[in-house]
Amino acid sequence: MVQIGVYGLGGISRRVIQGVLFSRNANLYAVCSSSIEKADAFKEEYGAEKAYDNYEKMLKDTNIDMIYICTPNYLHAKHIQLALANHKHVVCEKPMCVSSEELHACFDYAHQQNCFLMEAHKTVFTPLNQKLFEMISNEEIGEIKSIDAQYATKLTETISDWHFNQPGSGCMFDIGVYPICYANRMANSSILKVSRFQDEALIEYENGCVAHIATSWDVDMENTAHIYGTKGSVTCKNFWKNTELVMNDKKIVVEQKSDFTGEIEHACTCIESGLIESPIMSRNASLEILKVIGV
Ligand SMILES: NC(=O)c1ccc[n+]([C@@H]2O[C@H](COP(=O)([O-])OP(=O)(O)OC[C@H]3O[C@@H](n4cnc5c(N)ncnc54)[C@H](OP(=O)(O)O)[C@@H]3O)[C@@H](O)[C@H]2O)c1
Known part of the structure; x- marks a missing residue:
């Protein structure tokens, strides 16, 4: 079982959490928000083991294997690098990065840290x-x-x-x-x-x-x-x-119980197999998306 920490409890986070709860190889271990009231409410509602009101504190929790990032697009690269610095595997909501330079920097750092990194494109994994x-x-x-x-x-x-x-x-x-x-x-x-x-x-x-x-x-x-x-x-x-x-x-x-379960199960299977990149939603697959956007 891959122990998951959900990073950011905004609009999409409830559906991500549903996806984790239905996954056969993921456990919702922690939720983190800037508000402890919100984090506690999510912990109670979804049965997480820990609620954090400080992102860096959650990243120090050695029980967490993988961080699922649900923050605004322009902050993804910063949050990915913080998670990788703490040796966490990372799945980050789409669009994972706002430029190809940012994307390369994130994947290069994931390789350096020997951690798995994947852009969350549920569409590919339903x-x-x-x-x-x-x-x-x-x-x-x-x-x-x-x-x-x-x-x-x-x-x-x-x-x-x-x-x-x-x-x-x-x-x-x-x-x-x-x-x-x-x-x-x-x-x-x-x-x-x-x-x-x-x-x-x-x-x-x-x-x-x-x-x-x-x-x-x-x-x-x-x-x-x-x-x-x-x-x-x-x-x-x-x-x-x-x-x-x-x-x-x-x-x-x-x-289908949740449209997010496929991508989460895939990421956890990769992590359990010791992969640091998905063979499907790879660095190259993310780059090809940015190529169409033109950034
Ligand atoms: N796959 C999908 O179907 C799907 C659908 C919608 C959105 N998304 C993606 O999910 C990501 C989040 O979207 P959303 O609609 O959930 O956004 P949102 O409602 O604005 O929530 C973003 C959350 O990020 C956290 N956060 C951490 N640092 C922050 C900062 N400095 N400024 C603002 N927020 C910060 C906050 O959580 P706390 O208040 O808990 O601290 C905030 O509530 C985006 O990348 C979006 O593209 C994916």
Whole structure:
């Protein structure tokens, strides 16, 4: 069992914790917030063993194996390096870094510290998308030629200021990364060229596949992924969290307790196997996402 400390108890942390609670190889050991009231309330609600109100103090806890970082994008690199300095394995929420320079510095330091580091892209690890990747690899829809995926949401509720005024802000970093990581995974090839048009991009892959990705905070979109192969196609609405899709007119359905469990189980399996980088969500996979954003 990998002992987890959750770093930052903001908007996404409850869903991350649900993901940990359903994981077969992770234990929610500690939660940490700048407020002890909040940390204590989370500890009680989710059955963590420890509640901290000081991030550096939690990082000194030798019972913790892995830190899951849920802080604002522009602080990720700083928080990753603090965790690594304390010899903790790290999974960090997307986008893990706001530039490729920052990303290299984090992975170089993780190697130096002999610690595992991974960007949290649940989209790549949902049960449905793991199954889809396997089916695509088995050429069930032939050679993949084209991918079209969007994620847009009109901003109707207040979101934290850092989404607008800090490095790593804007909808491409916030939700554009979902269609990007999905397209990169399903194309299963390195990027040859990116043509970016505002919040949309055309991605050409070395294997000849082309992807169109789009995101927005201003308009509603279909929020659906279409994958076209030489022997058929796939359609999946809300592809970053869904449990069903249609492949060649046939419905495929999987079970899922939390959309975060797949990525957490994968990271813990890597840690238990002594890996310091995921073979799937690797440094290179994170760099390919930043390549599309253009940073
Ligand atoms: N995978 C997904 O589906 C998904 C969905 C939404 C967001 N995310 C990602 O999760 C991360 C957090 O997003 P969120 O919506 O949870 O953000 P948020 O509501 O603004 O929460 C961020 C938390 O970070 C902690 N923090 C630590 N140091 C901080 C500082 N100096 N300034 C501000 N906050 C600090 C705070 O926790 P305390 O108050 O407890 O100290 C704060 O509540 C982002 O990287 C975001 O992209 C992922």
